[in-house]
Amino acid sequence: MPRNPNYNSIPAFHAKLARSRRILAVCGAGLSASSGLPTFRGADGLWRNYEATALASPKAFKNDPGMVWMFYAYRRHMALRAEPNAGHYALAELARQNPEFLCLSQNVDNLHIRANHPSGQLKLLHGSLFALKCSSPTCSYTEPENLESPLCPALAAAAVDAPSSPTEIHPLLDTTKPLPTIPPSSLPHCAQCQTALLRPGVVWFGESLDSDMLADMDEWIRREKVDVVLVVGTSSLVWPAAGIAEAARGPGTSVVHVNVDAESPEGLARLVDKEDFSFGGDAAEVLPRLLEPVVGRWDEERGEFRR
Ligand SMILES: [Zn+2]
Incomplete structure (x- = not known):
């Protein structure tokens, strides 16, 4: 009781x-x-074949910033298309x-x-999907709100609306097709230090x-x-x-x-x-x-x- x-x-x-x-x-x-x-927990926890939690970490960003950015670019686009x-x-x-x-x-x-x-x-x-910050620990650059989608041409494949038919899959989520490889040079860079990549202004696993x-x-x-x-x-x-x-x-x-x-x-x-x-x-x-x-x-x- x-x-x-x-x-x-x-x-x-x-x-x-x-x-x-x-x-x-x-x-x-x-x-x-x-x-x-999606909540990215339980049955919703996968993005393509990846655990969402495995993409939301400083280590993942260091290993493959292009893939992590693609995941966040997709989430930014979906959030912009959603309504409160x-x-x-x-x-x-x-x-x-x-x-x-x-x-x-x-x-x-x-x-x-x-x-x-x-x-x-x-x-x-x-934090926010729409905040950007410098990925360098020694640089304090932040952009509190950037609503651009795509954020840069290299992320255009993520900035595509979900198909209106529930039987169709978003082209980026189709795991029979490889994810486009994005070189770090074509990702957004910090305007202040001009060397480091920008990253999403969200708190990742392992961060405070x-x-x-x-x-x-x-x-x-x-x-x-x-x-x-x-x-x-x-x-x-x-x-x-x-x-x-x-x-x-x-x-x-x-x-x-x-x-x-x-x-x-x-x-x-x-x-x-x-x-x-x-x-x-x-x-x-x-x-x-x-x-x-x-x-x-x-x-x-x-x-x-x-x-
Ligand atoms: Zn910087």
Whole structure:
């Protein structure tokens, strides 16, 4: 029996929300899955024949920057073609209505920003597909937002729209055809040091999260009691979501899990407090319903909240 017998009751959550001021959200790939972007976990974990995790590392970039860039150029293009969903819009509206709401996101797809989430209330834990930075450890060059697709002519094969028919495969994902070989000289180079390659401004496996951002996040969490932590689209087992939710937990804090597996036996086992909630479902559908008392009713046709 879950700790909270009303673990998936929307009215019970609304009652909690009405008593809540400081709200933290930690978002993962599941939030963008209903915008059509793969999570690159589980069955989605492969890109061509490669584990996505094996392409997202400094070592992979050193070995074959052309292939790693092709993977990111593809993801940039798909993210540009995707649209924010009602979950992104609900979080952005919550931020406008509640200055004490902070959204932390592991997503690098720019969809929070495109949903007009107030920038002071959004922290991108893993950076952005659209940020570029110099790959040299001794050079500080960064470009916060570059929306070009393709980023350079050599990456044009990645900047192709997905076929409209679900039975057709994106030409770049067709493993019967070899990936074009891209020499490093034709990849984008740093404008500052003029020698090193530019790389995606995302946090790779084996790299640390930005220390200033972590310090800001810590300060926000410690400042005062956090009433609600929304863990959205991520199994809160994976760091950083798990660590952040527990760091923010105090007496009376509700940790609220919103993801497709949240009501599975494993999901319910993660409820540790009688004030915790678990809502199994698509974040794009569940979040607007959970936040309706604050943000209004989502009008799918007009793409806005109405009161
Ligand atoms: Zn440089």
